[in-house]
Amino acid sequence: MAEEGKGGYSEHDDRVGVVGGGGSFSVRRRKGRGPFRGKMYSEMNHRFRNRGGIGPGPSPRLRLDEGDGDVLMSDAHDGSRARHMPYGPRPNRRAEDWHDRDKGAASSLQASVKRNQTVQDRSGATKTKWFKVTIPYGKKYEKSWLLSNIQSHCSVPFVAVEFHQDHSRAHFYVEDSKTAAALRQVSRKIIDRDNFKVVILVNNSSPPQSLQNELKPEEVEQLKICMSKRYDGSQKSLDLKSLRTDPDLVAQNIDAVLSRRSCMLVLLRIIEDNIPELISLIMSHNKLYRLDEMAELGQKAPNLKILDLSHNELKSERELEKVKDLKLEELWLDGNPLSNFFKDQSTYVSAVRERFPKLLRLDGHELPPPINFDVETPTTLPPSKGSYFSSDDLKAPVLRFLQQYYTVYDSGDRQGLLEAYHDGACCSLSIPPIHGNPSRNTLGEYFKDSRNVKKLKDPTLRFKLLKHTRLNVVAFLNELPKTQHDIHSFVVDICAQTNTLLSFVVHGIFKEVDGKARDSVRAFDRMFVTVPAVNNGLCIVNDKLFVRNATTEEIRKAFVMPAPTPSSSPVPTLSAEQQEMLQAFSMQSGMNLEWSQKCLQDNEWDYGSAAQVFTQLKVEGKIPEVAFQK
Structure with a gap:
């Protein structure tokens, strides 16, 4: 028997193996070490020469690989081929070891497919990804038998594009990575009539040539x-x-x-x-x-x-x-x-x-008649409506409360808000979902205290993010960025009213006046749940704040009118009597609070004189439209 070479391959795992290299080869049984001799030796020589040639020159593995550049050198043409190691341990040929190796190859291929897919996406290549499927010794099978068996074992339906054969192999193309990975899992699951396992190799490829041809x-x-x-x-x-x-x-x-x-x-x-x-x-x-x-x-x-x-x-x-x-x-x-x-x-x-x-x-x-309502999708949204107060009796105290609250909130010292909250009040903050690094987001200052964008598994942390008692609430509000609210942008909706409770929602615009996001314009929605307080005021028992970035349209309309001068006092400089007079005058004249206050002050808080002057100026058309913008 000739000396065994270094580079070779073995035939199917349940058949005899041939090991060759250089100009000589030897044949050995799968079980036992006794060589074939005589006529059987000649038949095996003739058999393997007809399958691609084994003789002087490069190793059979290299010669087969040279025939198709799409098959990786690290992949075997036949699943049972292995490099011969003449001085190493004899490979274990148990069926379960072959199965384990298949699993490893499959996972390796899937990782390769995924990696190739990512690289192509980043390079801006076409969205369609193609893969070439190769079946070693596939030429000996009928096309219909081969494809039907592959499809029956494949977990996803596929189309074999441009099926063809060259030398001893069969090839076709598929179009996406999911199909490619599923086909790789089929390798060795099909057994032909000679008890050989059908091997399937899948590699990344350019589109088939027939799909690239342009019409003249x-x-x-x-x-x-x-x-x-x-x-x-x-x-x-x-x-x-x-x-x-x-x-x-x-x-x-x-x-x-x-x-x-x-x-x-x-x-x-x-x-x-x-x-x-x-x-x-x-x-x-x-x-x-x-x-x-x-x-x-x-x-x-x-x-x-x-x-x-x-x-x-x-x-x-x-x-x-x-x-x-x-x-x-x-x-x-x-x-x-x-x-x-x-x-x-x-x-x-x-x-x-x-x-x-x-x-x-x-x-x-x-088919049965379709069930539809023939409702055409509107091309534009209906215009938004203004504030909703269930009665004029509620409008005055709510507007007075909001003016007082946000005057203090924007003063720079929010300690004065202590008088606005109940001893057992609670408060929470929410923001829209943040994608990417929160520290780089313009709402990053609000992220750490937000309760809705974090996966909170610790119940104590969930409790801490909901601020309890008025001291904790005001301390939390003091930590938020300093702001200036546009009072004229406020839209108020009363949600619920009883003798002992009043709930309303405020939507509006504000901008930050310090910190990293200085002059950033935000929109907010805030729900207040209040109970009656002394002097016909309101006391907050629940405060829920939602902050987001303002839209382009909201920014365009914001801060058109000058904002009132902030005050650090929990109650503006107006007395309670003046506050009531202001609310009544604003309601009857239709002017906003700012212009109503200006009219009353110019007439030294004489309600009758202010009303007479207002009526005369309105008849003469000397009151600007901005005075009636709420």
Whole structure:
């Protein structure tokens, strides 16, 4: 027996193994070390030479690998091949060890697939990812037997694009990483009639060449002529059934493959330029396995009502998502593999109608009338309404309370708010979800105290973030950024009212006046739950604050009118009597509080004189509109 070489491979795991290198080789049994001799030796020599040649020159592994650049050098052509180590331990050939190795290879491939996918996304490459599938010794199998067995073991439906054979292998392409990973899991699960395990190798690849070919200008013109012959102007119907075998195209040697991206895009462009009024489109028997390139069909032919996709290669109803913008009334899908994946007809109809709610006929069968309300989506939002006070009796005390509260809140020293809170009051803060690093977000100052954007597993922390007692509440408010509120932006809605409780929500705009986010404009919504206090005032028992960034429109409208001068006093400089007079004058005149106060002050708080002056100036049209903006 000749001396064993260094580089070789072993045949199938349940057959004899051949080890070769350089110009010699030896054959050994899987079990035992006795060599084959005589006639069997010659037969094995002839057998392996016919499968690709073993003899002088490079190692058989390298020679096979040179035939296909898509197969990684780290992957074996046959699952049972292993590098021979003449001075190392003999490999364990137990079935479970082969299985474990398959699991490792599968996870390695999946990691490779995911890594390649990420790199391509970052480089800005096309969104479609292609993978080449190789079956070593796949040429000896019938195509139908091989593909049907792979599909039966694969966890996801797939289309074998451009199936072909070279040397002893079979190849085809698939289009996404999920399918690629599922196919890799099928490796070694199929056993042929000779008890050999079918190995499946999957590698990242460029798109198949047939999908990259562009139609030449003269071919586009011929395709346009062919389509014009197939168009019925009276029915506004275009019949593209079996377009690839059209005699006119075959005679011109034009390969019109509608599953090819370039061809489909040309087709849609012709429809857009020449027959945008199209109502019916027949595309049956064209071997379509995806509808990605048809996503813009609704824009090219907005009146399309009938679409025939029967007898194609659509595997999943998910493909229909890509054309769901079409307002179809009739659809044909029979003859596609996707029809076989539904347990019953009602499930099939529901899945299709979920994408096309106005569908009346499916595969030639009438469907029950769709349930809809024919409510058109409004193009613009209705204008927002102003404040809601259930009665004028509530309006005055609520507005007075808000003016006093936010005058102190914006003063720079919020200790004066202690008088506004009940001894057992509680307060909480919420903000919108923050994506990324909170410290880099403009709302980062509010993140640490927010109760709604953190996963709080510690009940004590959850309790601490809800501030209890008026001392803790005011201390918490003091830590928030210093602000200036636009009183004139406030919109107030009364939610609930009883003899002992009043709940209302305030929406408004403020800006920060110090810190990192100085001059940042925010919007807020704040719910106050109050109980009666002395002097007909309100005392807060619950305070819920929500802060977000203001919209462009809110910023544009904010701080149009000058803000009142802040005061550190919990009660503005006006007496209680003046406060009541101000509220009454504002209510009767229709002017806002600022201009009402100005009118009263100019008349030395003489209500009758102020009312007479106001009436005269209003008749003369000398009061600006800004005075009536609440």
